[in-house]
Amino acid sequence: MSVTTSPPATAAAGPPQSPRAHWRHRLAERGVDGQLWLLAPAVLFVMLLFLYPFFYGLGLSFQPTKGGPFSDYARFFGDSYQRGTIWTTLGLALPAALLNVLASVPIAYRMRGRFRGKRLVTILLVVPITLGTVLTAQGLLNFLGPTGWFNRVLMGLQLTDEPVRLIHNYWGVFFSLIITGFPFAFLLVLSYLSGIDPTLERAAATLGAGWWQRFRTVTLPLLMPGLATTFCLTFVLAFSVFPSAVLVGNPAGETRVISIAAYQAAYEQYDYPYASAIAMVMGAIELVIISVVLLARTRLYTGSSGGKG
Amino acid sequence: MTGTTPGFSQLRLDGVSRRFGSQDALTGLDLTIQAGEFIALLGPSGCGKSTALNCLAGLLPLTAGSIWQDERRVDTLPPERRGFGMVFQNYALFPHMSVRANVAFGLRMRRLPRDEIRRRAAEAIRLVRLEEHAGKLPGQLSGGQQQRVAIARAVVLEPSLVLMDEPLSNLDAKLRLEMRTEIRRLHQSLGLTTVYVTHDQEEALSLADRLVVLRAGRVQQIGPPQTLHTRPANWHVADFMGYRNLWPMRALSAQGAVVEVEADGFRLVGDPVGDIAPGDAVIAGVRPEDVRVDDPGEAATNTTPAEIEVVEYQGRELAAEARTAAGIRVHLRTDRRVAPGDAVALSIDPERLLIFPNDSDEHPSAPLVDPTGSRLSEPGLVG
Numbered sequence: 001m002s003v004t005t006s007p008p009a010t011a012a013a014g015p016p017q018s019p020r021a022h023w024r025h026r027l028a029e030r031g032v033d034g035q036l037w038l039l040a041p042a043v044l045f046v047m048l049l050f051l052y053p054f055f056y057g058l059g060l061s062f063q064p065t066k067g068g069p070f071s072d073y074a075r076f077f078g079d080s081y082q083r084g085t086i087w088t089t090l091g092l093a094l095p096a097a098l099l100n101v102l103a104s105v106p107i108a109y110r111m112r113g114r115f116r117g118k119r120l121v122t123i124l125l126v127v128p129i130t131l132g133t134v135l136t137a138q139g140l141l142n143f144l145g146p147t148g149w150f151n152r153v154l155m156g157l158q159l160t161d162e163p164v165r166l167i168h169n170y171w172g173v174f175f176s177l178i179i180t181g182f183p184f185a186f187l188l189v190l191s192y193l194s195g196i197d198p199t200l201e202r203a204a205a206t207l208g209a210g211w212w213q214r215f216r217t218v219t220l221p222l223l224m225p226g227l228a229t230t231f232c233l234t235f236v237l238a239f240s241v242f243p244s245a246v247l248v249g250n251p252a253g254e255t256r257v258i259s260i261a262a263y264q265a266a267y268e269q270y271d272y273p274y275a276s277a278i279a280m281v282m283g284a285i286e287l288v289i290i291s292v293v294l295l296a297r298t299r300l301y302t303g304s305s306g307g308k309g
Numbered sequence: 310m311t312g313t314t315p316g317f318s319q320l321r322l323d324g325v326s327r328r329f330g331s332q333d334a335l336t337g338l339d340l341t342i343q344a345g346e347f348i349a350l351l352g353p354s355g356c357g358k359s360t361a362l363n364c365l366a367g368l369l370p371l372t373a374g375s376i377w378q379d380e381r382r383v384d385t386l387p388p389e390r391r392g393f394g395m396v397f398q399n400y401a402l403f404p405h406m407s408v409r410a411n412v413a414f415g416l417r418m419r420r421l422p423r424d425e426i427r428r429r430a431a432e433a434i435r436l437v438r439l440e441e442h443a444g445k446l447p448g449q450l451s452g453g454q455q456q457r458v459a460i461a462r463a464v465v466l467e468p469s470l471v472l473m474d475e476p477l478s479n480l481d482a483k484l485r486l487e488m489r490t491e492i493r494r495l496h497q498s499l500g501l502t503t504v505y506v507t508h509d510q511e512e513a514l515s516l517a518d519r520l521v522v523l524r525a526g527r528v529q530q531i532g533p534p535q536t537l538h539t540r541p542a543n544w545h546v547a548d549f550m551g552y553r554n555l556w557p558m559r560a561l562s563a564q565g566a567v568v569e570v571e572a573d574g575f576r577l578v579g580d581p582v583g584d585i586a587p588g589d590a591v592i593a594g595v596r597p598e599d600v601r602v603d604d605p606g607e608a609a610t611n612t613t614p615a616e617i618e619v620v621e622y623q624g625r626e627l628a629a630e631a632r633t634a635a636g637i638r639v640h641l642r643t644d645r646r647v648a649p650g651d652a653v654a655l656s657i658d659p660e661r662l663l664i665f666p667n668d669s670d671e672h673p674s675a676p677l678v679d680p681t682g683s684r685l686s687e688p689g690l691v692g
């Protein structure tokens with residue numbers, strides 16, 4: 001192989017640049033250029049709709065109607081009825097998010113390739129997104145209620161003598177969270193899966209791996225970071241559950257979730273600082289769960305999955 | 310790892326075909342591969358090479374035909390039970406596993422003892438000279454290194470057959486040459502049986518013991534490199550084997566091994582490939598390096614005055630394009646320092662000018678195919 005020696009680049013080629021142009025180059029190298037203005041609407045949007053209300057609420061939560069700056073937080077954690085809403089909410093949101101993710105994986109895995117009718121199946125699985133929580137709750141009341149189809153079938157088959165109680169309790173809210181959360185989880189998992197190069201599994205097959213080994217040793221590890229992200233998103237969706245907790249749950253008892261506590265503080269007692277404090281607690285809990293999951297995620301392989309997509 | 314016993318003495322493809330919907334990607338591939346042989350599947354993009362390889366590997370079910378490993382039918386086995394190694398065009402390394410884990414993957418799937426896995430993986434990594442990169446992830450390696458990992462991962466299992474799908478096409482020219490030698494070295498030192506897919510005729514000629522030329526899913530010719538190089542079975546193969554000059558002409562007369570052809574008053578004498586009768590439409594083909602360039606002189610057989618039009622510098626030689634008085638464009642290679650506008654005389658040895666029948670029918674006639682293979686009789690190369 002011949003060695004080609006390029007002539008040394010002639011120094012000071014071209015006219016000397018003005019200091020202004022020089023700065024432009026330095027900035028452009030760091031991604032600062034005219035296109036940055038394209039971000040302006042998004043930045044404004046975030047400021048107006050997220051940051052301002054957040055900091056307003058944060059400030060408000062430290063100005064209780066009586067007592068020191070932390071007295072509303074103390075009030076919340078000191079009252080076991082209020083404090084219990086945390087566990088109630090976690091008890092709903094964590095299992096629901098987990099089930100959403102776990103149920104999505106095999107279905108999305110089966111559907112990752114191309115096949116006839118894929119679009120129809122996808123639409124059917126995704127339709128609940130478009131229904132909204134209230135309509136879903138309405139459907140659940142009809143379907144799972146004491147005189148709903150589900151119980152009628154059970155009784156018709158002599159499987160039970162009296163209707164199984166599936167609404168106005170924990171299970172009603174749980175089902176509602178599955179129905180609304182699953183489509184999100186499914187779509188996310190499907191897109192993460194299609195980002196994994198299918199030749200990797202083919203390579204594993206030629207190396208002697210059966211389908212379960214291929215899934216466990218190749219696809220699942222590459223999918224795990226996506227599953228963690230999906231879990232976080234569906235968890236956040238489930239954690240802020242409010243309408244279904246009221247409509248198909250038992251809002252005074254076993255499904256008195258934290259958002260109901262905040263709602264009552266704000267709109268029944270008109271104690272905005274207290275409601276803000278509860279909202280802040282809610283945010284902090286979400287943040288803790290997400291941090292734990294994302295921290296675990298950093299221990300996983302998160303680079304390119306070797307293929308397109 | 311050397312001296313592996315091949316899992317078969319003969320692998321036979323019997324009418325292997327694959328359709329996609331209404332499109333035939335591969336039609337009736339008959340091929341017998343001897344243990345220890347290096348076979349190249351050669352053809353332009355989209356001709357069905359990868360389809361053939363995937364059918365062999367078990368990654369695509371056949372729509373017709375069968376594959377036999379000696380007396381055992383294997384085309385019904387899933388890929389994980391065939392025991393063939395495969396090297397993919399994009400390497401398909403597991404991105405979340407280190408080089409060592411990638412190479413050990415197949416051994417782990419076989420549930421071999423831990424010590425043996427470690428020993429054999431280390432040996433394979435040494436074989437492709439990647440010892441100091443064994444702990445890295447594939448993303449931290451260069452293209453050539455990734456390719457070597459892919460090869461080590463495939464050969465560590467001592468597969469009875471190694472399949473390679475354009476393994477060098479993503480590498481730069483220099484690395485491609487190096488890896489080519491490396492692949493041939495591994496094939497010989499490990500006693501592998503290899504089926505190698507490529508669209509690069511030079512790669513196929515230099516690596517393979519036997520070439521299979523495909524076009525539109527059909528076999529055009531099977532034979533050793535010399536045969537394909539000097540005597541392509543039809544003008545499609547010739548086109549692919551570097552016969553850049555392919556002129557549509559008409560046969561004037563045919564006497565045994567000599568045919569006289571003509572186009573626009575330009576007459577040539579050449580060597581017929583197949584049956585040619587006077588009046589037939591033919592294609593006359595010659596390689597650029599078989600066109601001789603002289604100073605203009607007197608007329609002789611297969612000699613014509615021409616003018617150089619385009620010249621490309623190619624190291625020791627020049628590649629040039631000339632136009633004859635009759636208006637025919639001629640590609641040539643010469644070590645004469647010709648320049649555009651030069652008047653020259655071009656001549657072609659009648660033995661180097663092949664005259665192919667110009668049937669628009671794309672099927673090669675059966676006798677041109679050599680299904681038995683030429684290496685059967687050569688002892689010492691097998692195993």
Ligand SMILES: Nc1ncnc2c1ncn2[C@@H]1O[C@H](COP(=O)(O)OP(=O)(O)O)[C@@H](O)[C@H]1O
Binds near residue numbers: 333334355358361
């Ligand atoms: N999965 C597929 N579905 C439909 N057509 C395919 C598929 N795979 C390959 N083909 C078609 O089969 C033909 C041969 O493809 P392939 O074997 O990949 O060619 P190549 O020789 O370039 O490797 C092409 O025309 C291609 O379009």
Ligand SMILES: [Mg+2]
Binds near residue numbers: 358359360475
């Ligand atoms: Mg291909």
